[in-house]
Amino acid sequence: MIEKYAEIIGEDELDSIVKIAEKLKGVSVLHVNSTPSGGGVAEILSKLVPLMRELGIETDWKVIRGDKDFFTVTKSFHNSLQNGFGELPKGAFEIYNKWQEINGNELDLDYDIIFIHDPQPAGLIKFRKKGKWIWRCHIDISNPYEPVWNFLKQYVQQYDSIIISSPVFGRDDLIKPQYIVPPSIDPLSIKNRPIPEITVRRILYKFDVDPDRPIITQVSRFDRAKDPLGVIKTYKLVKRHTDVQLVYVGSPASDDPEGEIVYNETVQAAGSDKDIKLLMLPPNSDLEINAFQRGATIVMQKSIKEGFGLTVSEALWKEKPVIGGNTGGIPLQVINNVTGYLVTTPEEAAHYTLYLLRNTNIRERLGKNGKEHVRKNFLITRELRDYLMVASLTGS
Numbered sequence: 001m002i003e004k005y006a007e008i009i010g011e012d013e014l015d016s017i018v019k020i021a022e023k024l025k026g027v028s029v030l031h032v033n034s035t036p037s038g039g040g041v042a043e044i045l046s047k048l049v050p051l052m053r054e055l056g057i058e059t060d061w062k063v064i065r066g067d068k069d070f071f072t073v074t075k076s077f078h079n080s081l082q083n084g085f086g087e088l089p090k091g092a093f094e095i096y097n098k099w100q101e102i103n104g105n106e107l108d109l110d111y112d113i114i115f116i117h118d119p120q121p122a123g124l125i126k127f128r129k130k131g132k133w134i135w136r137c138h139i140d141i142s143n144p145y146e147p148v149w150n151f152l153k154q155y156v157q158q159y160d161s162i163i164i165s166s167p168v169f170g171r172d173d174l175i176k177p178q179y180i181v182p183p184s185i186d187p188l189s190i191k192n193r194p195i196p197e198i199t200v201r202r203i204l205y206k207f208d209v210d211p212d213r214p215i216i217t218q219v220s221r222f223d224r225a226k227d228p229l230g231v232i233k234t235y236k237l238v239k240r241h242t243d244v245q246l247v248y249v250g251s252p253a254s255d256d257p258e259g260e261i262v263y264n265e266t267v268q269a270a271g272s273d274k275d276i277k278l279l280m281l282p283p284n285s286d287l288e289i290n291a292f293q294r295g296a297t298i299v300m301q302k303s304i305k306e307g308f309g310l311t312v313s314e315a316l317w318k319e320k321p322v323i324g325g326n327t328g329g330i331p332l333q334v335i336n337n338v339t340g341y342l343v344t345t346p347e348e349a350a351h352y353t354l355y356l357l358r359n360t361n362i363r364e365r366l367g368k369n370g371k372e373h374v375r376k377n378f379l380i381t382r383e384l385r386d387y388l389m390v391a392s393l394t395g396s
């Protein structure tokens with residue numbers, strides 16, 4: 001299976017990955033996160049873990065458990081760390097610590113290298129018996145809400161090294177090595193591999209979307225950081241000038257209890273417009289996501305806060321120009337007038353959407369550039385190599 005990537009990245013790149021992996025033979029590796037599906041972290045781990053195993057590295061993936069109170073707390077951490085302000089549920093720190101205890105006592109954490117993904121399981125470091133521990137932070141921690149960051153930092157400081165997604169997230173109050181590893185997409189997955197045009201059309205028809213009329217698509221959990229209301233506003237501004245449909249595709253994630261509330265807010269904002277499709281798909285609807293991204297005329301990722309935004313690379317890989325929020329990891333992927341346009345307001349987003357809808361040749365140019373940009377920088381093989389490097393450096 002791993003040999004198949006050679007067609008996309010070349011033999012030399014693949015050889016270098018195999019060589020680094022050889023150094024880790026006999027080393028046991030564990031990844032821990034907070035949901036088996038939904039969201040970017042689960043997406044990456046579901047591809048990365050089998051590849052690490054295929055390279056002969058003994059690798060496991062474990063998911064912590066928690067109740068609604070715990071995930072409400074961790075979602076409030078997530079929001080306040082990214083927004084720089086926030087309101088925490090009563091007893092938030094105690095609830096967080098209680099579930100670290102429960103998981104720490106239940107999970108076997110006896111591995112040589114442990115990657116802990118994001119804040120939700122960060123406190124498990126208290127249960128370290130052996131091995132090197134790496135905190136892999138996928139979110140924007142450049143301007144955190146201090147009470148939450150100070151709480152979390154007591155754990156983060158105990159790790160041997162830290163991985164962040166973009167240089168702009170680097171923190172000078174952490175003394176541990178901080179490695180920059182942007183996330184990535186798997187070009188061979190059902191979500192990203194080429195599919196026949198007829199399949200794209202069939203899936204669009206199935207959801208009552210007309211493949212022959214222009215389509216703006218945003219694929220995102222229903223999360224305020226993804227600005228679904230801003231997407232609706234953008235669409236409405238564009239619709240005043242030209243014919244267009246909006247498809248917003250989301251799906252639930254077990255560690256995001258706000259999804260339903262935000263979905264309802266979005267339904268309200270959409271009103272009765274038949275050209276707006278708000279779709280709540282079951283988790284792992286990968287073929288449908290592939291089709292909606294390929295069927296789009298323009299892909300939007302109008303986030304207000306974003307760790308990276310895998311959906312941007314997924315769209316660029318399918319040669320779609322992306323209009324992306326100028327935040328977090330999106331500017332690594334959206335380069336103005338090269339792969340898409342960076343925006344802040346719905347007005348700016350509408351301006352570039354109209355511009356792109358009216359200029360097929362520019363859409364095509366940006367789309368082609370986008371695919372090359374992703375090939376060079378944001379494929380799973382590059383992230384795999386980076387993880388192996390960080391594991392070797394931290395372990396030695």
Ligand code: UDP
Pocket residue numbers: 038039040041043219220221249250251252281284285286289308309310311312314
């Ligand atoms: N995703 C999905 N179905 C949906 C919405 C999102 O499969 O209905 C996927 C999306 O294709 C991407 C991941 O979930 O692979 C979201 O990752 P991203 O980094 O964009 O955002 P996050 O949810 O981690 O904040």
